[in-house]
Amino acid sequence: MNQRPLSPHLGVYKFMYTMSLSILHRITGLVASAGFLLFVWWLMALAAGPAAYATAMGALASPFAKLLLVGFTFSFIYHFCNGIRHLVWDTGRGLERKQARRSGAFVVVAALLLSLVTIWFACRAFGVAS
Amino acid sequence: MSLRTPLSKVIGRGSAGDGVGHWWIQRVTSVALLPLTAWFVISLLRQPLQSYDAMRGWLGQPWVAVLTILLVFTLAWHSKLGVQVVVEDYVHGKGAKTTLLLLSTFVHIGAAVAGIFAILALALS
Numbered sequence: 045m046n047q048r049p050l051s052p053h054l055g056v057y058k059f060m061y062t063m064s065l066s067i068l069h070r071i072t073g074l075v076a077s078a079g080f081l082l083f084v085w086w087l088m089a090l091a092a093g094p095a096a097y098a099t100a101m102g103a104l105a106s107p108f109a110k111l112l113l114v115g116f117t118f119s120f121i122y123h124f125c126n127g128i129r130h131l132v133w134d135t136g137r138g139l140e141r142k143q144a145r146r147s148g149a150f151v152v153v154a155a156l157l158l159s160l161v162t163i164w165f166a167c168r169a170f171g172v173a174s
Numbered sequence: 175m176s177l178r179t180p181l182s183k184v185i186g187r188g189s190a191g192d193g194v195g196h197w198w199i200q201r202v203t204s205v206a207l208l209p210l211t212a213w214f215v216i217s218l219l220r221q222p223l224q225s226y227d228a229m230r231g232w233l234g235q236p237w238v239a240v241l242t243i244l245l246v247f248t249l250a251w252h253s254k255l256g257v258q259v260v261v262e263d264y265v266h267g268k269g270a271k272t273t274l275l276l277l278s279t280f281v282h283i284g285a286a287v288a289g290i291f292a293i294l295a296l297a298l299s
Contacts, residue, residue: 070256070260073253073256073260074256074257074260076253077253077256077257080249080250080253080285081281081285083246083249083289084246084285084286084288084289084292087233087246087288087289087292087293088288088289088292090226090229090230090233090292090296091291091292091293091295091296093226094226097226097229098226101223101224120211124208124211124212127204127208128208130204131201131204131205134201162215162219165219165220166219168219169218169219169220169221169222169223170223170224171222171223171224
């Protein structure tokens with residue numbers, strides 16, 4: 045039983061960048077799940093009152109937390125864009141090799157641009173001088 | 175020749191015992207999350223995040239509260255399904271797999287209840 049080749053057996057394929065986009069969808073999904081827990085923690089801090097909220101916002105202002113927030117932002121936006129790509133695939137469209145490579149490149153560029161725009165607006169909303 | 179019994183064909187649930195339910199709900203929640211998350215991020219970033227009063231006033235509005243509750247609920251569901259797929263694909267030990275799946279289920283349900291409670295507490299007080 046354990047000797048059978050079990051899917052996913054990735055070693056047999058030549059590496060294509062669309063493969064890293066595929067695994068990136070899972071990784072960013074997991075990171076977004078962690079981001080969901082952070083979001084709930086933030087909501088609970090808001091519900092707990094002004095002091096708790098101030099503490100939470102203080103914690104989010106540390107350089108490490110900011111880096112984390114940038115990571116969450118990109119992860120979420122990449123997962124959002126690539127998720128649309130997956131939904132289009134589910135309708136049976138865009139599955140040709142060329143189309144899948146082109147949509148992959150489009151998703152990466154779109155995710156990077158949207159992340160930059162979101163981070164810019166987030167800095168303003170946080171009151172960080174930009 | 176098929177090795178499947180006539181009964182399993184009629185029930186149509188495959189070897190995992192729940193058919194395409196998991197796959198389908200993941201798609202349904204993802205479609206719902208596209209407008210919900212886009213709305214939330216755009217609205218949130220227009221608020222002064224440092225002001226407790228402003229944030230409380232914003233989140234306490236009836237429609238903002240309702241949409242944010244829907245967002246928390248749908249996010250938790252989608253995330254639970256996604257984490258489940260990842261665990262099932264990469265964790266092969268039976269004990270470790272069951273433990274992680276249980277833990278993920280509990281954390282997701284706990285987070286969903288906490289998030290929805292927080293919004294209700296803000297909106298109804």
